[in-house]
Amino acid sequence: MSEADGEHLELSRADRRRAEARRVEEGAPQEGVAIFRPVERAVLVALHRTGTTSREVDASLDELELLVDTAGSETVGRIVQKRDQPDVATFVGSGKVAELRDLARSVSADAAIFDDELTPAQQRNLEERLGVKVLDRTIVILDIFAQHASSREGKGQVELAQLSYLLPRLRGWGQALSRQAGGRVAGGAGIGTRGPGETQLEVDRRKIMRRITKLQRDLAEFADTRRLKTKDRERHAVPVVALVGYTNAGKSTLLNRLTGADVLVADKLFATLDTTARRMALPDGRHAVATDTVGFVKKLPTQLVEAFKSTLEETLRADLLVHVVDASHPDVEAQILAVDRVLDEIGAGDMARLLVLNKADATDRDELAGLARTFPSAIVASAVTGEGIEALATAVAGRIPPDRRVVEALVPYEQAALVAQAHREGEVFKEEHRPEGTWLVANVERSAGDALAPFTVHGAWQAERPDNGDEPA
Numbered sequence: 212m213s214e215a216d217g218e219h220l221e222l223s224r225a226d227r228r229r230a231e232a233r234r235v236e237e238g239a240p241q242e243g244v245a246i247f248r249p250v251e252r253a254v255l256v257a258l259h260r261t262g263t264t265s266r267e268v269d270a271s272l273d274e275l276e277l278l279v280d281t282a283g284s285e286t287v288g289r290i291v292q293k294r295d296q297p298d299v300a301t302f303v304g305s306g307k308v309a310e311l312r313d314l315a316r317s318v319s320a321d322a323a324i325f326d327d328e329l330t331p332a333q334q335r336n337l338e339e340r341l342g343v344k345v346l347d348r349t350i351v352i353l354d355i356f357a358q359h360a361s362s363r364e365g366k367g368q369v370e371l372a373q374l375s376y377l378l379p380r381l382r383g384w385g386q387a388l389s390r391q392a393g394g395r396v397a398g399g400a401g402i403g404t405r406g407p408g409e410t411q412l413e414v415d416r417r418k419i420m421r422r423i424t425k426l427q428r429d430l431a432e433f434a435d436t437r438r439l440k441t442k443d444r445e446r447h448a449v450p451v452v453a454l455v456g457y458t459n460a461g462k463s464t465l466l467n468r469l470t471g472a473d474v475l476v477a478d479k480l481f482a483t484l485d486t487t488a489r490r491m492a493l494p495d496g497r498h499a500v501a502t503d504t505v506g507f508v509k510k511l512p513t514q515l516v517e518a519f520k521s522t523l524e525e526t527l528r529a530d531l532l533v534h535v536v537d538a539s540h541p542d543v544e545a546q547i548l549a550v551d552r553v554l555d556e557i558g559a560g561d562m563a564r565l566l567v568l569n570k571a572d573a574t575d576r577d578e579l580a581g582l583a584r585t586f587p588s589a590i591v592a593s594a595v596t597g598e599g600i601e602a603l604a605t606a607v608a609g610r611i612p613p614d615r616r617v618v619e620a621l622v623p624y625e626q627a628a629l630v631a632q633a634h635r636e637g638e639v640f641k642e643e644h645r646p647e648g649t650w651l652v653a654n655v656e657r658s659a660g661d662a663l664a665p666f667t668v669h670g671a672w673q674a675e676r677p678d679n680g681d682e683p684a
Contacts, residue, residue: 254286256303258303278352353376374426453529456536527557618667619651636656638654
């Protein structure tokens, strides 16, 4: 390396931006000398199948490039092959494998990343023929999730997904991973081949299976805790509004705008993995719980859907799904379809839904008008500027049916706080002070009704408000 090379590293602009975030101190380097971790360079590979347009393939590769960038690597090339079905052995044809090998060498790539999930055999064959690390979209997404998981449950879900992906891909290399049991099973192969009775590969597989079982048990406990919290909300009749949508559509920013919360907001993919719940005031005086969870993406790995199923299934308990869409994205409809597919997969396809065209401030007005015509029932909003937020809150309140009923109760004077709650959370039609306590007839929400239940005169909710001023029968 020349003296000039020792002074600094010649990096591309993209390299410098990412390497700056990875700069590390090693000992006490000379003043002005920056030491960087190398940035992995990758070539992206995709199939152009029959029935798919070039625009769709390019959009999918653009998203994969963004995923690769989020994971901390740099894209240095792309290859697309037109083919009806993937090759069983190498995903792409043998000619394309040779072309990919030459491209990887010419751009000094460290990895080839495929836009679809590879089988273990395809991955192994490609690594042998290309001489570089071979990855797929699934492992890139899993890597990003691993970087962003912060809670115990989130980390456990990601680890479970990673191990589920890894298990069928375990393979042994060399003698160290293929020593068999001793005695007659060893077949007289010589000293060093007699072992405890199973290959190292089998030991690794057994360890992973044990770890998967433990993670599943731990995640089940988290799910039980969440169900208890959900039952508590249901007991108090607190409506739940679940924010769902494509990753980086602005769900966390919208949650902050609607609830005044301070949830992490970042302009990157999968910034939020853990479910966040915040209290939201509705324009009609009621309150709801707004929840935000992991965003979706096209070709979301099956392992992640399974691992995060207990979290995603929180949407099934919501009274309303608010589908947040990035209106500034060039492929809005494809993102909407991708979210719809995941919602169908977890059983939420038929739930009440409100579409929000978010990021109106960053969208061309003509394009925004076109989207509004395509989705006439959608709310146009900007979580950043506040545009359309009042209309959104009103629409949410209108989609959540009021859970208010008429109740008659005789409340002891020592429970006067319940009378105050009835006035605060409902409408009191009649009220009398009697020797036994305060008698009242009121139209209240279920939370107040549950509190008044021990003191109800008839012991049941009245279905409707009385038309006249008489006491309920």
